[in-house]
Amino acid sequence: MPSQKPSSGYLFVNKTPGLTSSDVVIRLKKKFHLDSIGHTGTLDRFAEGLLILPFGDYTAFSQLFLGEDKTYYAEVELGKKTDSGDLDGVVSEKWTEEQTSNRKKELHWSAQFLVQELAELLGWKVQKAPKISALKVDGKRQSDQVRSGKDVKEKERPIRIERVWDVSFSEDRFCFRIHVSSGTYIRKIVLDLAEKWGLPLVLTRLVRESIGKWTLLGAKTYMETEIQDAKRWQDVLVLPARRVNADEKKAVIHGGYVWDKLPKADETGFYFLEEGTDEIVAWCVYQGRSSHLPYRYSKVFFNPTAKIMFSI
Structure with a gap:
């Protein structure tokens, strides 16, 4: 007898080059007849690697992944530069081998030069987003506006570069792994290095190897992925929990509160789990709660394998 199709879960997908993150989402929704799939951090079209895609009720937890650090493997070619910093861009400079x-x-x-130069990247910095990017300015893609000749001010954001390692090089390229804060553009790092060194550079390969503690290991392409590969909350997002009996569950799903034996404060919050099944009844947080209430409901599930009853 075939196992029941899960209506909620997390898909760990290895995105292949040539597809946008949205392409992957659309194809998986169609493949599995899903109403909703959440984003937890997109990848550029040319990039590859880990996408964590919650579907069904678990889209409620998408935001928890957005701020996680990322690690990447990068390959950079010497003597060539594009407006975007990667191979999807328009070539703006190309040198001869002699140059x-x-x-x-x-x-x-x-090797010593590369290690020293990349080590100087470490720490907190303010990074200007690449002009050729999917960021929206006045409701329009920034890349479209730049390529049409409009002068667009680059948006700035604080980033942190935690670690650079596995540095290697050959005659016409170099490679490295890098651990960065969320929102960091690796191709902008390459563009900045090109400017600093006075040497055209282009990012030829970028693989996202991890998001927070979750890694690419075991992730499948969207074509290989099956709905039964979906992971449950117990496999992915374990939070402190308080189990509720039938009466307490009824109170929770109707907007009431449980006042005793609550987990200790955690910035991510905690679960109410149904006694006996360990299914999620509610996701609660302490932050932002009213002073007279013990916690705030971020999501309340009527049935965690069916539909969310309401959210607050």
Whole structure:
């Protein structure tokens, strides 16, 4: 007898180059006949790697992944530059092998040079988003406006570069792994290095290997993914929990409160779980609650494998 199709869960997908994150979502919704799939951090079209896609009721938890650190594997080609910093962009500069070789000699190009230069990236910084990006300005894609000739001010955001390692190089490229805060553009780092070194660079491969503690290991392409691959909350997002009996559950789903034996304060919140089944009844948080109430409901589930009854 075939197992029952889950109506909620997390899909860990290995996005392949050439598809946008939205392409993957649309194809999976169609493939599995799903009403909703959430985003937890997009990837550029040329990039590949981990997408965590909650569906059904678990889309309620999408926001919890957005602020997580990311790790990437990057490959960079020397002697070529595009307006976007990656291979999807328009080539704006291309050097001969001789030009590239001469500049490398001037820079004293070596493993030591690369390690030292990349080490200088570490710490908190303010990063200007690439002009060629999917960010919206006045409701329109920034990249479209820039390529049409409009002068667009680059948006700035604080980022943190935690670690750079596995640095290697060959005659015409170099590679590295990097651990960064959410919202960091790796191709902008490459564009900035190109400007600093006076050497055209282009990001030729970018693989997202992890989001927070969740890794690419075991993730499948959207074509390989099956709905039964979906992970439940117990496998992905474990929070402090308080189990509720039938009377308490009834009170919760009708907007009442449970006052005793609550978990200790946690910035992510806690679950009310149904006694006996450990199904999620509600996701609660302490932040933003009214002073006279013990917690705030972020999501209340009438049935965590069916529909959300209401949200507050």
